[in-house]
Amino acid sequence: MAVVGFVGLGVMGRPMAANLVRAGHEVRAFSRGAAGRERAAELGVPVVGGLAEAVRGADVVITMLPDTPDVRAVALGPDGVLEHLGAGAAYIDMSTIEPGAAREVAERFTAAGHDVLDAPVSGGEAGAREGTLSVMVGGPEAVVERWRELLGALGTTVVRVGDAGSGQVVKAANQLVVATHLQALAEAVVFLEAHDADVATALSVIARGLGGSTVIDRKAAAVLTGDFAPGFRLDLHHKDLGIVQGAARARGAVLPVTGMVGTLVQALVQRGDGGLDHSALVALARELNGSGSAPEQSGGPR
Incomplete structure (x- = not known):
């Protein structure tokens, strides 16, 4: 079981984080919106007070955010995921963003010594609730295999589709x-x-x-x-x-x-x-x- 920092508790992120909790992972979840944090807590998701608290000490950090600028800001910006991610920890972005941005994020995290995957999903809110999402993963094969079981708590189809950016x-x-x-x-x-x-x-x-x-x-x-x-x-x-x-x-x-x-x-x-x-x-x-x-x-x- 992994310590998972989960950032982004919208319509998709909330049930995904809840499924990770049900699978036995230690989840520390955060969202910028108070409503998302409250609704996630109602689902039994442990919610923390800030992004740094979600990221520090995590084995892997997952983001599920609305758009490319959100991922750039949260992953790479000041006081972001990259700044607080511990040595040996991995980063998985499950948002839907521009392929070029996903490659940029991968380059920055890889240069800092972190494994990184882009792993957007399909299946909508129902698939997120049921844990039956289709997960399209871009990144090194060994990294995909390392986190396959964790991703399997979120989706029934987890497929590596190529190198960084390919998932997007x-x-x-x-x-x-x-x-x-x-x-x-x-x-x-x-x-x-x-x-x-x-x-x-x-x-x-x-x-x-x-x-x-x-x-x-x-x-x-x-x-x-x-x-x-x-x-x-x-x-x-x-x-x-x-x-x-x-x-x-x-x-x-x-x-x-x-x-x-x-x-x-x-x-x-x-x-x-x-x-x-x-x-x-x-x-x-x-x-x-x-x-x-x-x-x-x-x-x-x-």
């Missing part, structure tokens, strides 16, 4: 697939509704064929009921698609469908729906077809 490349690809699947689901629903089909029955049949996907399994209920309480917020998916587009431009890759879906996600975010679940793409599809109105803001005020 694969996560970006995952996010473009999820976004296009969600838009395909939204358009299928609108098409079925236009033909007065029983949408629930139709989706149950589609889910069992070649058109089936985890997106249908996890998101069909929200699409059918219009309950867009966030499991994964549109504003975060908007951020992720920005990472995809930036990384694509850096290598000259052309992604026309991703660009179109990204524009639709951006439209929802720009009008104030970023706090809704990304399955709310169906609401925009209905509006474009004159068959729906703007969704209720169950994810927060506009």
Whole structure:
């Protein structure tokens, strides 16, 4: 069992830290937001008063943060993880950030004598709660194997996908697939509704064929009921698609469908729906077809 400093107690981080506690690890968790700390404590996660207290004496520090600037600040900034990490301790970033930034972080920690992995996840809030996340790991094979059991407390699929930064490349690809699947689901629903089909029955049949996907399994209920309480917020998916587009431009890759879906996600975010679940793409599809109105803001005020 390891002493784990866990930084970032948002929708994903809280259940992940709780799963590490249940697995028997000694967790010292911290989040900049008081609400995140309080909710984590309610889940039985030991919460400490500051980042330094979470990091000092840890065998490994895990961060689960919203965006690239957050990781740079928390990992590399003044009074950050690198400054307080003890000799021989490792750093694993499980946030979703730019691949180039992940490589920069790896270089800085490696130069200071620390093992480091980028290990973003897929599976949403449900996967985080259930410990069934898919973990895409970039870094040296020996380091991945050293921490495989710990990562196994968070996900049922833990795969090394390459060297430093590779985890973030694969996560970006995952996010473009999820976004296009969600838009395909939204358009299928609108098409079925236009033909007065029983949408629930139709989706149950589609889910069992070649058109089936985890997106249908996890998101069909929200699409059918219009309950867009966030499991994964549109504003975060908007951020992720920005990472995809930036990384694509850096290598000259052309992604026309991703660009179109990204524009639709951006439209929802720009009008104030970023706090809704990304399955709310169906609401925009209905509006474009004159068959729906703007969704209720169950994810927060506009």
